[in-house]
Amino acid sequence: MDLGAIVTETWKELADERGSGNPARYIPALASVDPRKFGIALATKEGEVFCAGDADEAFSIQSISKVFALALALERQGAALWDVVGREPSGDAFNSIVQLEREKGIPRNPFINSGAIITTDRFIDDRTPDEAVDDLLGRLRRMGRDDTISFDPEVARSESETGSRNRSLAWFLADFGRLINPVEDVLSVYFRQCALSMSCRQLAESALFLAVDGTDPVTGQRMCSASRARRINALMLMCGHYDNSGQFAFEVGFPGKSGVGGGILASVPGRAAIAVWSPGLNRAGTSLLGAKALASIALKTGWSIFSGQWTEP
Amino acid sequence: MDLGAIVTETWKELADERGSGNPARYIPALASVDPRKFGIALATKEGEVFCAGDADEAFSIQSISKVFALALALERQGAALWDVVGREPSGDAFNSIVQLEREKGIPRNPFINSGAIITTDRFIDDRTPDEAVDDLLGRLRRMGRDDTISFDPEVARSESETGSRNRSLAWFLADFGRLINPVEDVLSVYFRQCALSMSCRQLAESALFLAVDGTDPVTGQRMCSASRARRINALMLMCGHYDNSGQFAFEVGFPGKSGVGGGILASVPGRAAIAVWSPGLNRAGTSLLGAKALASIALKTGWSIFSGQWTEP
Amino acid sequence: MDLGAIVTETWKELADERGSGNPARYIPALASVDPRKFGIALATKEGEVFCAGDADEAFSIQSISKVFALALALERQGAALWDVVGREPSGDAFNSIVQLEREKGIPRNPFINSGAIITTDRFIDDRTPDEAVDDLLGRLRRMGRDDTISFDPEVARSESETGSRNRSLAWFLADFGRLINPVEDVLSVYFRQCALSMSCRQLAESALFLAVDGTDPVTGQRMCSASRARRINALMLMCGHYDNSGQFAFEVGFPGKSGVGGGILASVPGRAAIAVWSPGLNRAGTSLLGAKALASIALKTGWSIFSGQWTEP
């Protein structure tokens, strides 16, 4: 299978639809992005990376960062993380607080906002917010093979200014005694993590460990155990797109995590990691063209984890 | 890989734990089953079937029947079925009515009871209840390669007698105009479908189409399109174990559907179908030993769809 | 104070607005009522009755019947009734099932449908449905001073035919073991009770016991204890108009119970009972003109229980 051709062909097929969907507009930095941006990067476990379009342009990865935060929080806390955050789909919107009240401050999973806030808190652990951010950046720079990977301070500031709902969620968690750090410390890391700027290429390379049992096959760096990589893949499939996860699982068939900046990161266990970017979102907040691109790649490669048409990995 | 040895070994490893968990006791027919029963059957796409323990003894498949009902309803209704039932995890218990009120009588997915009742209604379509049951039995007998497959009339009667919650759900759906058949007609099929008696071997053989793009590789019978098989696999993974689906996805990593009779049916896309049976349930209503057996097989085969350690399918 | 003049004047002031609001249309018998009907009857504890407009024309009292059913169920069961039905406002719509699931089949109060279904069940007690209906009719005939008071069989039939939501509620209660009679028996009484035909005059006379500590001051018949009359008044004020009860309490200031047929029954503790009828409803399902008439009478008499401007009762 010529993966390079598949990536290029997929990009071309969809290029005419650039600009479809509705970009997020709640902060100026996202609203001002060119809605016609469209990039694809596919990194294989063999170390190859195939790109198309704006795959080397950095964008705001937003909630995709929750995947990395989860891996790093698990590294620091081990399974104790699961005492304060669940591992089941929520059936509610990404920022719902209803479930949190019913279940006494235990978020359903690490990918809804409340769960991600706890995850960030546990990743910070006993460090200062700045130390935690530095640690996160260091990891991503190594895995993304680029020392300039950073967060956009303007976006982080906007996130904080418009972050009333996240503040409400964080104080709600605090009321149940679920946070070990002060609310504003946790949020200061959370907002910076959401403001990370990365390109499709960097994202795909950084996430390859998920597809290969926790170790980056290129650098040999171990990010997590095989069991944890499997766990994160399962969570991405079950909960990676809020209340649209079922639809994504069917249409695409890869564990994935979307961000409101228009990026989607997908893991193809045993094979590859794929990142796509197109700012226009569907009603569930997932990149419209991005999901189409992944569905097309899944079809062309036969890699859907639900498909009977296997090719040798 | 010696699949026969894997099945046998898995059974032996767990045999000492027979009787653990709590069998369902809400109807006499389930309460009286020997809690130490334990069977495994693995049917490969190449046509081999490997069995261990009580794999040839029929048991009440209960909610596993929802998988077959879904395939058959899709066959009759096509995608129009999705107008009245969703495809997302529910985040609620199997018999919750809360979501149904909030979302105006559209159940979240076909595997919670309300969704299964609509699915059965659409499978009946314009036929009599008895015609629909006959059709279902005919299909299962062909796919399970046994003309004696039937439902247990005693169990069906008990289901009906204790079926107040399901009646409530059905009338709730009727209130929203979601049913095309009378409530009691729908329930009469639903209760018989839940009372189906099948062995692990029959279940595994009957469900092989899910793993092989919709067509039984042995008989060549086409049960559904490749796309629908993928859809059903995705739904089983996302919603097959109610609010324990995330845990099952991680521990096992196969699309699966559990029944309160202690059976679990799993589909391994591209490879096999597996059925296990042990009456003792965990707190979420899934067979305790059954889930352990599937997790063990997933580990030994490396077949988890979330694992990076592939073997050639 | 010339109560007769107040009643007449109130009717005249509002007569031009007859036909405003939206009559219930879910059953033919209600949809076909002349929307311009408008009646008022005020019965004092001294035995006088002041009427205006269509006060002697019978109409479908619908949920107003819940008040009588409650008084009679309390008579049969005593305080044990409160083991299965609460006494607090619900904050939900009249037919919501959400609260019922959260609180394990204990309805919030006897005036939401689920609570009324339990109340009817306990009023039936160990009798046949027909015996219970006969008992209810006998009581109302004595209190309403008219031996022809009855239910409309056509309305009762329609209620049953369109009663899917009430069936769902009843089966839900049955699932929690809250009913002592078979679901369809309970509903057969419930639907007939909702189909009672009474005039404003009859209603006001029948309900006078609520305003006078449980005993009809005219006939001397004791309907309930002073404490229970107080309890029913409190419940009418708190819960008599579903999620519009607060607004009614402020605008009118009398304990009241509305019916979807356009009737409202109000109790003025220590003074009088008032019944109004006008089929057009507001968005909360309460008679639009009826509520205005009661507010006007409350203002003219100074009888609001929340007002500082008392006149001697």
Place this chain on the structure above:
Amino acid sequence: MDLGAIVTETWKELADERGSGNPARYIPALASVDPRKFGIALATKEGEVFCAGDADEAFSIQSISKVFALALALERQGAALWDVVGREPSGDAFNSIVQLEREKGIPRNPFINSGAIITTDRFIDDRTPDEAVDDLLGRLRRMGRDDTISFDPEVARSESETGSRNRSLAWFLADFGRLINPVEDVLSVYFRQCALSMSCRQLAESALFLAVDGTDPVTGQRMCSASRARRINALMLMCGHYDNSGQFAFEVGFPGKSGVGGGILASVPGRAAIAVWSPGLNRAGTSLLGAKALASIALKTGWSIFSGQWTEP
């Protein structure tokens, strides 16, 4: 009727039960109050005040302050206040956030915490927090006829330190754009208002306007219109005790507002205002002995607004 004797007798009857119930312990200042404190004050519209026990000792009025905040917010905003806060019972606990999400940031009523936070915000209006607190204190000092009435800074500080849930509610409201002042400004007034220290005598005198159509009959000071006094009475009855309001309405039959410090303020329309204080709370957070004392006074006076046994007001 000898009201002085009724007050004294009620106190004596219940004196042996002092110490029953559970005082609030979430902040040190409340936990350290002598649980055997018990005071009653009854202020009539004629200007008499009858006291018993610890009626002149100041205590933390907590949520009783919501009544004064509501009156003052209505004075500043008029009916526009009702655009952002409802007037119906909530059916939920005092600090629930579920309803708030469902109804898009409009709290059900001004007496649940979220509603009280909005009310305080609108009372602050375009002033600084300190100006608003000074205004509130000035009013209470005039109405309570004591220039030393103030808030307890230690309690206010503790409220703020333990106020995570209230912070969460406030940020939730902010997310829906419901607050006109910064969250921490609103909370700084809210926490001080909850920390007001007043005696039963001061409370009863301050609240007399509610019973007499909005104007203090002693000083002649107009606090609000007759219509608003009626509205506040109705809200106190419907919502003054969270999800125990129905029980209180029946047992006592006065509009009332409880505070977690053990105080209850009751308005008897047309007659009097009554304040009671005993720190031990029932399960719903209302003073156990306080509610009993009010029920006893209601019985002795025949003043329950739901009773048929009137005496001339």
